[in-house]
Amino acid sequence: MDSSLQQAERWVAHLDMDAFYASVELLRYPELRGLPVVVGGGSAVAPIVRPDGTREFRRLRGYAGRGVATTSTYEARALGVFSAMGLMKAAQLAPDALLLPADFTQYRKYSRLFKEAVTAIAPRMEDRGIDEIYIDLSEFGPQAPEVARRIKAAVQEATGLTCSIGLAPNKLLAKIGSDLDKPSGFTLLDYDSVPERIWPLPVRKINGIGPKSEQRLKNLGILTVGELAKAPPDLLQEHFSLSYARWLLAVAHGRDDRVVQTESERKSFSRETTFDRDLHAVRDRQELSGIFTALCEQVADDLQRRSYVGRTIGIKLRFADFRTVTRDMTLPEPTCDAGRIRHAAGLCLKRVPLERRIRLLGVRVGSISHGEAEGGQDAGSRQLTLY
Known part of the structure; x- marks a missing residue:
């Protein structure tokens, strides 16, 4: 083994599931492997089962609506379709791509399975969301690369899904590494490899x-x-x-001192995104609305996966001039339902004058506790606009 690997004092792995939502759907519909597939929209885009048991899948061609792509297969990404893109725009880029509805119950199931497989080998894990984690492998010393490969194999055995792992002396390099050789990649980085690889x-x-x-x-x-x-x-x-x-x-230069946060009491859950370009509240309203809804769904999924509910719903906006504003409100009862979070976040958004272009949008749920939310999920199906 290279001496630089033996001398490393810290080993951090970043594990990122490959096209996670889409890959889960391909377990259910294996006949779609190798095809451009986009996950997004509601139950109306579910496959039709013919009398002979075969399935008919809807294509993006002619799609009309306000749906947003939750994710896409690598074949669809090659055509320019990525997550948070409006489905009408995606239809222009990839009209023959196949469209499937999102199933967050299944995604949470497979998220739990892959994380259980990881912690059975290396318990020092920082949960970063439904499809990615950091793992502190420092205790394994020079054997860290071998352990990381064992984790990769264990995840595939437990779920039938592939993941990509970056292994490095810190979180910064590990996260970059996990994206370098996708899909199903394993990238080992040390400080000596920064000039060549980074x-x-x-x-x-x-x-x-x-x-x-x-x-x-x-x-x-x-x-x-x-x-x-x-x-x-x-x-x-x-x-x-x-x-x-x-x-x-x-x-x-590849330097990063952040530690892997393995144990901490959560005070809130939040999701935010910085846009590739500053978006206009009116001209880009459909795109913003889709992204806003996706953020609420992601926060709701984070809450449900960890068995949390929350009462305080908030938003965060950063404008083109870097001015940042936040607004929040407290609900009568705690919730983890995406529709209720979306509705409350929308009310918060109405309290902000949207006169400048927006560069960042975020959604937060605070005042959290373990427990059950108020009954009913019908709010999750509401079609809500940006404001």
Whole structure:
């Protein structure tokens, strides 16, 4: 084994399930393997079972509605269809792609299965959502790569699904590594491999460099991580805050001191996304509405998977000028239902003047506790607009 691997004091793995929702659907519909498939929309797009037992699947061609892609297979991604994209736009890009409804009950089931398989081997796990986790493998020392490969095999055996793992001395490199060789990849990174594997990547591959910072770096002639690593500190401090400039240089050299949070009492659940471009509240209303709904569904799924309910529903908006506003409200009874969260978050959104372009949107559920929500799931089927 390479001496640099033997000397590593920390080993962190980032495990990311491959096209998770779509892959779960392909277990149910194996005849769709190798085809462009988009998951999104409601039960109206469910396959039709013919009298002879064969299934007829709906195609995106001619889709009309406000649905949003929850995920897509790699074949659909090759056609330009990605998560959070409006299905009408997806239909323009991939009219012959097949459309399936999302089934979060099944996704939660397989999420639980893969995490149980992981913790049976390496219990020091940080849960980052339904389809990704960090694992602290430092206790295994030089055997960490072998343990990570065992985890990868155990996940596939337990679920029938593939995952990609990045193994590195810290969370930053591990997360980048898990995306380098998808699908079903295993990428081992150490500090010596940063110039070869990380520096050629575009700066946006670093989690924390959003579209605005990417454009500002581009204006400085900095396109790759390697160019960022070699940038004069004075140049970065001239165009960014001192703390952010220092952070940029640190991550460009692969440095990250964050620990794997294995045990912590949750105070809230939240999901947020920074857009590739600033969105207009009116002209991009359909896209924003779809993203807003998806965030609420993801937060609801996080709550349900961990058996939490919450009473305080909040939103977070960051505008093009980097001004950030939050609004929240408290419900009479706690909930983990996506429809109720969406409705309350929509009421919060109405309290914010949407006069500027939006660069970030987030949804939060606080005042959480273990327990059952108020009865009924009919609110989850409501069709709600952005505001």
